[in-house]
Amino acid sequence: MIRLENLTKIYSTGVVGRRGIVAVDSVSFKIKIGEIVSLVGESGSGKTTIGKLILRLIKPTSGKIYFLDREISSYKPLEYYRNVQGVFQDPFSSFNPIYKVDRIFENVNRYLLNLPRSEFWGKVEESLKSVGLNPRDVLGKYPHQMSGGQLQRTLIARALVIGAKFLVADEIISMLDASTRVDVLNILGDLRDSIGLGILFVTHDLSLGYYISDTTVIMYRGSVVEMGDTEKVFKNPVHPYTKMLLEAVPTFKKKWEPSKEMFKIESGSLIFRGGCKYYSRCPFRRDVCKEFDGNLSEVEENHWAACALFGR
Amino acid sequence: MDILKVNDLKVYYKTLRGSVKAIDGVTFTIRKGEVLGIAGESGCGKSTLVNFFVLPKEPMYHAGGSVILEDIDITKLSKNELRKIRYEKISIIPQYSMDALSPTKKIKVIIKDIIREHGKHVDHTLIEERLSMVNLSKKVLDMYPVELSGGMRQRATMVVSTLLNPKVLIADEITSALDVSTQKFVIEMLMGFMDRKIVDSMIFITHDLSILYQIATRVMVLYAGKVVEIGPMEEVIKSPVHPYTKALVYSLPEMNVRFKEKRLKGIPGHPPHLLNPPAGCRFHDRCPVARERCQEEEPPLVKVGEDHYVYCWEVKV
Amino acid sequence: MKEWLKKHDTIYFMLTNKRFVGGMIFIVAMVLIAILGPWLARLELNWYLEESGTKNLDPTANIGIPYSPPSSRHWLGTNSFGQDVFMQLVFGLRSSLLIGIIGGGLATLIGLIVGFVSGYSGGMMDELLMMLTNIMLVIPTMAVLIIIAAYLPYRGVLIESIIIGLTGWPWTARAVRSETLSLKSRDFVHLARISAVKPLRIIFGEIAPNMLSYVFMVFILQFGGSILAAVGLDFIGLGPTRGTSLGLMLQQAVLWNAIQLGMWWWIIPPGAIITAIVAALYTVNTGLDEAFNPKLREM
Numbered sequence: 001m002i003r004l005e006n007l008t009k010i011y012s013t014g015v016v017g018r019r020g021i022v023a024v025d026s027v028s029f030k031i032k033i034g035e036i037v038s039l040v041g042e043s044g045s046g047k048t049t050i051g052k053l054i055l056r057l058i059k060p061t062s063g064k065i066y067f068l069d070r071e072i073s074s075y076k077p078l079e080y081y082r083n084v085q086g087v088f089q090d091p092f093s094s095f096n097p098i099y100k101v102d103r104i105f106e107n108v109n110r111y112l113l114n115l116p117r118s119e120f121w122g123k124v125e126e127s128l129k130s131v132g133l134n135p136r137d138v139l140g141k142y143p144h145q146m147s148g149g150q151l152q153r154t155l156i157a158r159a160l161v162i163g164a165k166f167l168v169a170d171e172i173i174s175m176l177d178a179s180t181r182v183d184v185l186n187i188l189g190d191l192r193d194s195i196g197l198g199i200l201f202v203t204h205d206l207s208l209g210y211y212i213s214d215t216t217v218i219m220y221r222g223s224v225v226e227m228g229d230t231e232k233v234f235k236n237p238v239h240p241y242t243k244m245l246l247e248a249v250p251t252f253k254k255k256w257e258p259s260k261e262m263f264k265i266e267s268g269s270l271i272f273r274g275g276c277k278y279y280s281r282c283p284f285r286r287d288v289c290k291e292f293d294g295n296l297s298e299v300e301e302n303h304w305a306a307c308a309l310f311g312r
Numbered sequence: 313m314d315i316l317k318v319n320d321l322k323v324y325y326k327t328l329r330g331s332v333k334a335i336d337g338v339t340f341t342i343r344k345g346e347v348l349g350i351a352g353e354s355g356c357g358k359s360t361l362v363n364f365f366v367l368p369k370e371p372m373y374h375a376g377g378s379v380i381l382e383d384i385d386i387t388k389l390s391k392n393e394l395r396k397i398r399y400e401k402i403s404i405i406p407q408y409s410m411d412a413l414s415p416t417k418k419i420k421v422i423i424k425d426i427i428r429e430h431g432k433h434v435d436h437t438l439i440e441e442r443l444s445m446v447n448l449s450k451k452v453l454d455m456y457p458v459e460l461s462g463g464m465r466q467r468a469t470m471v472v473s474t475l476l477n478p479k480v481l482i483a484d485e486i487t488s489a490l491d492v493s494t495q496k497f498v499i500e501m502l503m504g505f506m507d508r509k510i511v512d513s514m515i516f517i518t519h520d521l522s523i524l525y526q527i528a529t530r531v532m533v534l535y536a537g538k539v540v541e542i543g544p545m546e547e548v549i550k551s552p553v554h555p556y557t558k559a560l561v562y563s564l565p566e567m568n569v570r571f572k573e574k575r576l577k578g579i580p581g582h583p584p585h586l587l588n589p590p591a592g593c594r595f596h597d598r599c600p601v602a603r604e605r606c607q608e609e610e611p612p613l614v615k616v617g618e619d620h621y622v623y624c625w626e627v628k629v
Numbered sequence: 630m631k632e633w634l635k636k637h638d639t640i641y642f643m644l645t646n647k648r649f650v651g652g653m654i655f656i657v658a659m660v661l662i663a664i665l666g667p668w669l670a671r672l673e674l675n676w677y678l679e680e681s682g683t684k685n686l687d688p689t690a691n692i693g694i695p696y697s698p699p700s701s702r703h704w705l706g707t708n709s710f711g712q713d714v715f716m717q718l719v720f721g722l723r724s725s726l727l728i729g730i731i732g733g734g735l736a737t738l739i740g741l742i743v744g745f746v747s748g749y750s751g752g753m754m755d756e757l758l759m760m761l762t763n764i765m766l767v768i769p770t771m772a773v774l775i776i777i778a779a780y781l782p783y784r785g786v787l788i789e790s791i792i793i794g795l796t797g798w799p800w801t802a803r804a805v806r807s808e809t810l811s812l813k814s815r816d817f818v819h820l821a822r823i824s825a826v827k828p829l830r831i832i833f834g835e836i837a838p839n840m841l842s843y844v845f846m847v848f849i850l851q852f853g854g855s856i857l858a859a860v861g862l863d864f865i866g867l868g869p870t871r872g873t874s875l876g877l878m879l880q881q882a883v884l885w886n887a888i889q890l891g892m893w894w895w896i897i898p899p900g901a902i903i904t905a906i907v908a909a910l911y912t913v914n915t916g917l918d919e920a921f922n923p924k925l926r927e928m
Contacts, residue, residue, distance in 0.1 A: 042491035043462075055823055077825040086823055094816040098838050104820060111825045147582045148354075155820075177353035178519060182563045183578035189571040204491065211565040211576070234567075248496040250522040251566050252549055256496060328641070 001166060001198050002031040002054065007063035009049050023049040025222035025294075026063065031166075031215075034196035036188065038209035038230070040245075041219035047202045051170045054200065055086045067166070082112055085164035089171040091151035095143035101151075102139050104158055112162055120161075127157040131187050149180035156187060166198040174205065185212050206249050210234050218242050221277045223294050228303030238305035240282045276308060284309060315479050315513050316342040316402075321377035321387075323357075323364045332586045334360040336537040337377070342480060347506065347514045349528030349545065351521055355583045356534040358517050362484045366404045368394075382479065400430055403478035405469055407485040413457040419468055420453035423475065432476060442471045442510075446501050463494045470501065474510055481511040485518055499527055521561065525549055530619070533557050536583045536594040543620030553622045555599045593625065601626045642920035649916025655909040659902070663726050666719035673704050673715055688712065688720040688873045699894050706894040709885040714895055717873050722902065724874040725856050728790045732855030735794025737848045740801025747802065748809025749832055759806070765799040771861060778867035785869050793858045801847050808843055812836045842921045846914050853910040860903055875899040 007027045010020040024046040031037045041047040052058045054065060056072060065072045067084060088094050095101060109120045125135040131153040138146070138154055146154075152172055159167050169188065173181040189212055191197040203209055209216055210230060217227040218241065226239040237243045250256065275290035276282070282289070292308040299305050323335040335357045342348050352358050364372060365379065365386070378385050381401055386394065413422055427434050440450045446467040457465055466486065474481060483502060487495040505511045516528055524531055525545060532542040533556065541554040552558045559579045569576065581598040584590055593599070596606040603626065611623045643649050662669065670686050671678065677692055678684075691711035699706045705714035747758040777792050778784060812818065813836065821831045862868055863876025864883075882888075882896040 042493065052819075055819075057819055057822060081823050081825050086819070088816040088819060090816055094820050096817040096835050096839065104824070107821060107824045107826055111827075149582070178521075179353060179560055179563055179579035180582075181578065182565065182576045183580070186571070186575060186578075189575075206492070207565040207567040210567055211569060212571050231570075245492055246567075248492045249567060250496075250520070250526050251568075252522060252525050252561075252564075253566070253568065256500075256526050258500065 001033045001035075001068060002200070003066040003069075004028050004030075004050070004054075005064045005066070007050070007053060007065060008061050009046075009053060009058065010061045022222050024053070024060075027219075027222070027224055028063075029217055029224060029227060031198055031200060033165075033198055034192055035215060036192050036199045036201055036213045037215045037217060038201040038203055038213035039217050039219065040203060040206060040209050042204055044221060045219040046222040047204075047219050048170055051086065051168045051200065051202050055084065055168055056080065078112060082162060083164055084166045084168070085159040085162055086168040086170065087152065087155045087159065087172045090175055091148045091155070092143060094155060095151060097143055099142075100139075101141055101143060101146070101154060104155075105161065108158060108162055123161050124157070127160040128154065130160065131157045132183070133157065147180075148176050149184060152176065152184055153187065156184075156191075160191070164197070166200075168200045168202070170202045171204070173208070174203070181208070182211075188212060206234075206245060207251070218245070223277060224296065224306065225278065226305040227296070228299070232300060232303040236299070236303070238299050238303075238310055239278075239307045240284050241278050242305075244281075313344045314341045315344055315382060317378075317380040319378045319380070321361075321364075321379060322375040323360050323368075324373060324375045325360075326371040326373060327587075330587055331375070333375075333589055334372075334537055334586055335364070336586075336589065338534070338537075338539050339377075340532055340539065340542060342513050342515065344512050345506075346529040347516055347527055349524035349531040350515060350517045350534060351519065351524055351531055352534035353519055353583070355536060355586070357537040358534055359484065361534075362404065362482055362515075362517055365402060365482065366398060396430070399426060399473070399478065400432075400476045401478055402480045402482070403473045403476070404482040404484060405466075405473045405486050407488060413465060413469060413472070415457050418454055418456055419472075423453075423472060426472065426475065430476060434475060439471075439475070442475065445504060445508075446470055463490065463498070466490065466494075466498055467501065470498070470505075474505055477510055479512045480515065481505070481513070482515045483517065487518065487520070487523060495523070499523065503527055521549065521564065522566065533560075536589060537586055538594055539623060540595065541620075541622045543617060543622075547617060547620055553616050553620070553627055554624050555601055555626070556595050559600070593623075643917065646916040646920050648912045649920060652909040652911075652913035652916060655905065656913065659722065659906055659909075660726065662719060663723045666723055669719055670713075670716040674702075674713065676702060686716060688717045689871075696890070696892065698892075705898055706892070708881065708887070708892070708895045709890075714878075714898065717878055718875070718898055718902070721873045721875040721878055721899065724786045724869065724872060725859060725876070725903070725906075727786055728793065728859040728874075729852040729856040731787065731790035732793035732797065732859065733848060733852035735791060736797035736851045736855065737801055737844070738798075739794065740798035740847070740851075741805055741844065743798065743802040744805025745809055745832055745837070748806040749813060749828065749836070755806075758802075762799045762802050765796070766803075770796045770858065774858065774862055775865070775867060778862055783870060784867065786872065786874070789859055789862065789869060790855070793855045793862075797851060797854055797858065801851060804847060805840070805844070808840050809836055812839055842917070846917050846921075849910050849914050849917075853907045856903065857907060875903050879903075 005028050007024055008022070009024040010022050012020045027046070027050065039047045039050060049058070053060055067075070067080070072080060095104065105124050109115060113120065128135045128138055133150060133153050138150065143151060173184050176184065185208060188199055188201070192199060201209065201213055213230050215228065216230045216233045218225050218233070218239070220241050226233060226237065226242045233242065234246065237246055247257070276292040276294065279285050279289050286309060289308045294306050296304040296306045297310060299310065318338060318340050321335055321338045322333070324331040324333050338361070340348070350358050350361070360372065363369070364374070368374070374387050377387070379387050381397070386397065413419070417425070423439060439453070443450055443452060448464060448467055448471070452460065452464070452468060457468070460468060487498060490498060502514070506514060516524065518524060528545045530543065531545050531548050533540050533548070533554065535556050541548060541552070541557045548557060549561060552561050563576055563578045565576060579598050584594055584597070590596065590607070592608045593602070593606040593611045596602040599606065606625050611625045614622050614624060614627050616622050616627060667686065674686060674692070689712060693703055693707040693711045693713055695707055695709050695711040697703055697707045703713050703715065705718060708714055743758055743762065747755045773796050774792060781788060818831060818835055821835055859868070859874065860876035860879065863874050864880045866880060868874055868877045868880070878899040879896070882892070882899070887896040
C-alpha cells in the first residue's frame with residue numbers, strides 16, 4: 001500500500017545551509033494493505049520525520065513515496081487525505097484549546113467529505129462508539145474537559161469518519177497513562193482486523209511494538225538497521241543495535257546486566273564520516289565496518305539486517 | 313534506620329474554586345541504604361510530593377501531617393532554614409535537566425555557587441572524580457549547559473545534585489525524556505552513587521513500573537493522592553494485592569505477549585478530580601471488586617505480608 | 630454572576646487585578662475628557678462666549694490676558710499669547726489620543742500582517758520580510774519621521790498618524806512572527822493541514838485566535854509608542870500645522886520660556902498628562918500579563 005524508495009530528508013542549517021542534518025538517509029521499505037508496521041527508533045532516528053513525510057507535512061529532499069503505486073505528490077490534497085490520515089503524540093496539542101472538540105469534525109466535513117449534516121454527524125457518532133466513547137462525553141466539550149486517552153480515541157474516530165485506509169500513528173500513546181495505553185493500542189489492532197486499516201506505528205517503546213505490530217522496522221540515525229517480521233526480529237536479532245535495545249528494555253522477566261555498549265565521551269555533534277553509523281557505539285566493531293555501505297541483506301525469509309559482520 | 317518519616321502528610325493547592333487535595337494523608341518511611349520507588353499515573357500526586365519536599369511554592373500549601381528528616385520536621389521550617397537543608401540533606405534531580413542548570417553559567421560556576429551558598433568546601437579532585445563516575449571529562453566544567461547533549465546534561469545534573477552527599481536523593485522521572493539506551497546507562501550510574509555511599513537513600517519517582525523493578529528495594533503505589541499499596545519490589549510485582557496495582561501490572565505488554573495471542577486489558581475510566589474527591593476509596597469507580605462499603609468509607613491499612621501493606625476493604629489476609 | 634466569572638477565569642483575573650483596573654480607570658477618564666472636551670471648554674469659557682458673542686471655541690485664539698495664572702475664568706491660566714491653557718489641553722488631548730489609536734492601530738495591523746505571513750510561509754518569503762523588518766528596525770525611526778515630515782506640504786493629525794504607523798510596525802512584526810512560528814508547529818495546525826484546510830483559514834481560524842491576548846497587549850504598547858512619537862515630532866516643530874496637540878503645547882512652552890517665567894500652569898500639565906497616559910498604558914499591560922499568565926496570578 002505504501003512504499004518508500006530511497007527516501008531522504010536533509011535539513012539545512014543556517015541561511016546558506018552548508019552543513020545539513022540528515023534526518024532520513026535513503027530509507028526504503030513497504031507497508032502492505034491491512035498491516036501494522038512499527039517504526040522503532042530513539043530520538044534522532046528519523047522516525048517522526050518519516051511519519052511527517054508520508055503525511056505530506058514536509059517535502060522530501062530526494063527519493064519517492066508511493067501510495068497504491070502512485071507517487072503521493074501526484075494526488076490532490078482532497079484525494080490523498082481521504083485515504084491517508086494521522087494521529088499525533090500530544091493529545092492536548094492536537095486540539096486548538098479555544099474551540100470545542102466538535103470543530104475537528106466540522107473541518108473534516110467542510111474540507112474533505114461534504115456530506116449532508118445529519119448523515120455526517122450520524123457517522124461521527126458511530127465512529128466514536130466504535131472506539132469506545134460515548135458521543136455525549138465528547139461532542140460539545142472542550143479539550144481540557146477530557147482526558148488524554150479520550151482525546152486520542154477521538155482522533156482515531158476522526159480518521160475512521162474520513163474513511164482512511166492508512167493511518168500514521170506517531171507515538172500516539174507515549175503521553176498516556178500506562179493503564180489507558182493498552183486499550184488504545186487494542187483499538188488499533190481491532191481496526192486492522194475488522195476493516196483492514198494499515199498503520200504505521202511510530203514508537204520508541206519496543207514492548208508496544210512487539211505487542212501490536214506484524215512487521216518491525218528499526219532505525220538508527222536516519223537509516224534502517226534491521227527490519228522484518230516482528231516475531232523474527234525480536235526473537236533472532238542480528239544487528240548489534242537491535243540487540244542492545246532489546247537488552248536495555250526494562251522488563252519484569254529479568255534484571256539488567258551491565259551495559260556492554262561503548263559510551264564514549266560525546267562531543268557536541270557527531271560528524272558522520274562514512275561507514276557504519278553505529279560504529280562508535282558498537283561492541284563488536286571491526287575495521288571492515290568503517291567501509292560499510294549500510295545496505296540491508298537478508299537474514300532469513302522476511303528478515304533483513306544492515307551489518308557488515310553479518311554472516312561472519 | 314529511618315532517614316525520612318512521612319506521617320499522614322497532606323499537601324493541597326489553593327485555587328479559585330477551592331482546594332485541590334493533591335496529597336491527602338500519605339504515610340511512609342525511607343530507610344538507610346534503600347531505594348523507594350514511587351509509582352503512579354498522572355494526577356496521583358507524586359510530583360506534588362517531590363516539589364513539596366524540596367521547593368514548596370504558592371499555590372501549594374501544607375495542610376497537615378509531618379515530614380521528619382533525621383529528627384527535624386521540615387514542614388515546620390522557614391524558607392531560609394529549608395534552603396540550608398536543600399542539597400545537603402535532601403536533594404533532587406529534576407525531570408528536565410535544563411531546569412537544574414542555569415543556562416548562563418558555566419558548569420564550574422554552577423557548582424561553585426552551590427558550594428559557596430552552603431558554606432562548604434569541596435576540592436577539585438572530588439569534583440573530577442564525580443564527573444568521571446558519570447563518564448564526563450573535566451572539560452565539561454568549562455562548558456555552558458547548552459553545549460552539552462541531553463544525556464550529558466542529565467549526567468551533569470546528577471553530579472551537581474549529589475555533590476554534598478545528601479542523605480536522601482530524589483530522582484523525579486529522570487528517565488522519561490531519555491532514550492532506552494541512555495535510560496539504562498543513567499540508572500546504572502545512579503546505582504553507582506548508592507553503592508559508593510555518596511547518597512544514603514533514594515526516592516525514585518516514575519510511572520514506569522518496569523524500571524522500578526530494576527532498581528527499587530521497595531515500592532509505593534500512589535493513586536489520586538493516596539497510597540494504595542506499599543511493599544517489597546519483588547513481591548508487589550510478582551504478586552500484587554491491591555486491585556489497582558494488579559490491573560496496572562497486568563496491563564503492561566512487557567515484551568512477552570502479542571495481541572493476536574492474548575489481549576491485554578487496561579483500566580477503563582480515569583482518576584477522580586481532586587477538588588472534591590469521593591468520600592470512600594478513590595479507586596472504587598474503576599475497581600472490578602468494589603462494593604458498597606468502598607464507596608462510603610475510606611479503606612483501612614491491611615498488612616498482607618512482611619513489610620507489605622495495602623489500603624483496601626476487599627483484601628483478605 | 631460570580632459563578633460565570635469563575636468559569637471565565639481570565640476575565641475574573643483581569644477585573645480583580647489592581648494594575649489593570651487602576652490603569653484602565655485613568656485611561657477611560659482621559660478618553661472621556663477628550664470626548665467631552667468641547668463641552669468642558671464651553672463650561673469653562675461660558676463667560677467668554679457671552680461677552681464676545683461668538684458661537685465656536687478655537688483653542689488657538691487669543692482670548693485672554695497673556696501670562697495669567699489659573700483663575701476661575703481660565704482654569705489653567707493663559708500662555709504667552711493669551712490662549713486658554715485648559716482649552717488647549719482638552720483639544721490637544723483629543724489629537725494625541727487620536728494619533729495613538731490611528732498610528733498605533735496602523736502599526737499593529739501592518740505588523741500583524743507581515744508577522745503572520747512571514748511566520749506561516751517560511752522559506753524565501755520569510756527571509757525577505759525579515760530582511761525588510763530588520764532594516765526598518767535599524768533605521769532610527771525619529772530620523773525617518775523627521776525627513777518625511779519635513780517634506781510634507783501640509784501636516785495634519787491624520788498624516789502624522791499614518792507616518793507614525795508606517796514606521797512603528799517592525800517590532801510588532803517580529804513578535805507576531807515568533808508567536809506564529811511557535812503556534813505553527815503545534816499539532817492542531819498539522820491536523821488542520823491533513824484535513825485539507827486552506828492556509829488562510831488556518832492562519833485566521835486556528836493561529837490568530839490563540840494570539841488575541843498577545844495582540845491586544847501589543848496594540849496597547851503601540852498606542853503608547855505612537856503618542857510618544859507624535860510628541861517627539863511636535864516638540865521639534867514637525868507637528869500639525871494647524872490646531873493643537875499636547876506635544877505642540879510643550880514645544881511652545883519651552884520656546885517661549887515658560888520655565889524661566891515661572892508659568893508652571895503652561896508647561897507642567899501637558900507633560901504630566903502625557904507621562905500619566907503612557908504610564909497608565911504600561912500599567913494596564915502589566916496587569917493584563919498577570920491576568921493572562923496563570924503563573925503570575927495572585928490568588
